[in-house]
Amino acid sequence: MSKTSKAARSSRAGVKTAGPATGKKKKKWDFRDIATWGPEKHEPGAVIPESGTADQYETGGWRTERPIRDIEKCNDCMICYWGCPDSSIVVKDGKMVGIDLNHCKGCGICAEVCPRDAIEMENEIQARKEEEV
Amino acid sequence: MQEITEIRWHARGGQGAVTAAKMVAEVALSQNKYFQAFPEYGPERSGAPIVAFTRLSDGPIQIYSAIEHPDYVLVLDPTLLDVVDVTAGTGENAVVIVNSEEDAADVGTRPEMSGKRVYAVPATRIALETIKRAIPNTPLIGALVRVSGLFPLEGVMDEVRDSLSKKFPEEVVDANLEAVKRGYEEVSGI
Amino acid sequence: MTRVALTGNGAVALALKQVEPDVMAAYPITPQTEIAQNYAQYVADGAVKTEYIAVESEHSAMSSAIGAAAAGARTVTATSSQGFALMWEMLYIAASLRLPITMPVITRALSGPINIHCDHSDSMGGRDSGWIQLYGEDAQEGYDNAIQAFRIAEHMDVRLPVMTMIDGFIISGAIGPLETVADEDVKNFVGEYQALNPLLNVEQPVTVGAFDSLGGWYFEHKVAQNRAMENAMGVIEEVGAEYGVLTGRDYAHFKTHEIEDAEVVLIAIGSAAGNVKSVVDQLRANGKKVGMMKVRTLRPFPYLQIAEALSGARAIGVMDRADSFGAQGGPLYLEVRSAMLEAQSRPQIFNFIYGLGGRDIFPNDIESAVETLERAAAGEKVSPTRHYLNVREG
Incomplete structure (x- = not known):
């Protein structure tokens, strides 16, 4: 919307006559100065020309308790994977390989649903201290 | 001022008044006239008294209110004469065409018909004898054409043939054409 | 140009058929019913390739239309009265997502007392929803506006939904003469639809309908909506004039x-x-x-x-x-x-x-x-x- 070409301003703008289906061209936003953007700079309809943008929104900082997994007890049953509301159980080749701490909010559902008590919730500050050591 | 011919149809739900108003519209279309056909809107219940309207003109019609002072009143069911005043709003020279076994002179003795030009046609009997169903609309159109001279009979017959032959076999088309023709011939009061 | 005898509803349904949008999502309601019925018949007869979504309410009709339009489909719906009222929250969403949906509205009173007849309470209530509103006098204008609506809505400087009104019963149910435009002329006039940021373009994944918080850009998007409305002022006239060249019936505001x-x-x-x-x-x-x-x-x-x-x-x-x-x-x-x-x-x-x-x-x-x-x-x-x-x- 920001730069409307002269051609697009004609009354037939919006009517496709030739060429590939639109939207095929990759758009990439440089949104370093987005805080200052006026109405014309955004895509119409508040569309964000990227998908999965929730990934960029790190919610790990909300956490007061951190899930700690006991690798000895875990048998990769994946019940924690289905229970996690934030897709923070990291899985690779059918194995539970860890927890995405950038997004885990520390809700404790994984610890609650684990049938083998392989996940325990630990105080976040305590966990960070242990991490530093 | 623009000349607009206004027709009001009285019938009971299911007797084909709306279809008749539509057929007259189709005829008008084929004669390059302007037209408007609309029912009095409301719940449609078979047997309940209903009213439909037709406007005809040589130019575009831009008035959309119900017809208050019709030039022609067509009554598809004689029993309605005792239920509604079919002449309401009509002027001195208004034409009333009634589907009736009675003669026009007898229908004309009713007090509300005083001063009107009254015609009668046994449309239900004609319908039963031609199309074998008690739907009196086509004979009544024949009577209207005769009384009003709004359209040539051949033009009406052509239009009825064209529109019906898209949907119905030849004997049904012929029966309807016969119904229009007999309505045209058997209307009394001319 | 051919002259036919049709009801106002029949005329509008014919216009939609000639445009042949990708998706029609509609719920029948008096006095719009004939449009939903006729269009469903066109689909059943194979006369159009449109995907007809038979929804369970008008809220769903507009929601489906929004989903289809966001996916990249040229989309229509149609409604009246209480159905229009039930669409209420979705009307604003269609407009704010800048989806060029078009919608014939067959105007009818809002209850109560319960009433099925014509007035403009329904569409007038939606005049601040962000939709462009065009009112027609008769079946011809309803037909002509329904066709032009696509060009106005889909113009890249506008990209707003358009509703086109005709009076319930008085026009929608009355048979009158209609001058139709040839199918191919309608198709050429509206052109092929060009979706903007469609969800179904896997080459360019997009996010539609994201949450916008206090520090966000809600206000800027609202200003953008109004600027699109200002752009529409000229576009409606251009499209109306071009339609006049095609049909001899030109349209202004x-x-x-x-x-x-x-x-x-x-x-x-x-x-x-x-x-x-x-x-x-x-x-x-x-x-x-x-x-x-x-x-x-x-x-x-x-x-x-x-x-x-x-x-x-x-x-x-x-x-x-x-x-x-x-x-x-x-x-x-x-x-x-x-x-x-x-x-x-x-x-x-x-x-x-x-x-x-x-x-x-x-x-x-x-x-x-x-x-x-x-x-x-x-x-x-x-x-x-x-x-x-x-x-x-x-």
């Missing part, structure tokens, strides 16, 4: 009749404009200096043009088929009265509310409105400014 030397002017919207025009012709024949204006575009409202066109009038009567309870007058009255602050002159402006719940309007009702205006034009201070036509006051 409004149409005036006998207005040049008119001392009193009546303004109407919808089918009543025809009734008013007939009365104006009659009064002109009697030497009265009466004129009229038929408004087509209510959103965006062409207030500068209207103020200019009315600047010679000494008294103006605005006819509303909807009331705005507790306001100074009906919706069109408020618009016109406000617009006239841009004019050099200060005519007295009256509101004539008529036809609520399908109450008929007759020539003598319109003549009585003209009489009121004539007294004002002669210098009499007439009050009140709000009048009801053909209402029982016993």
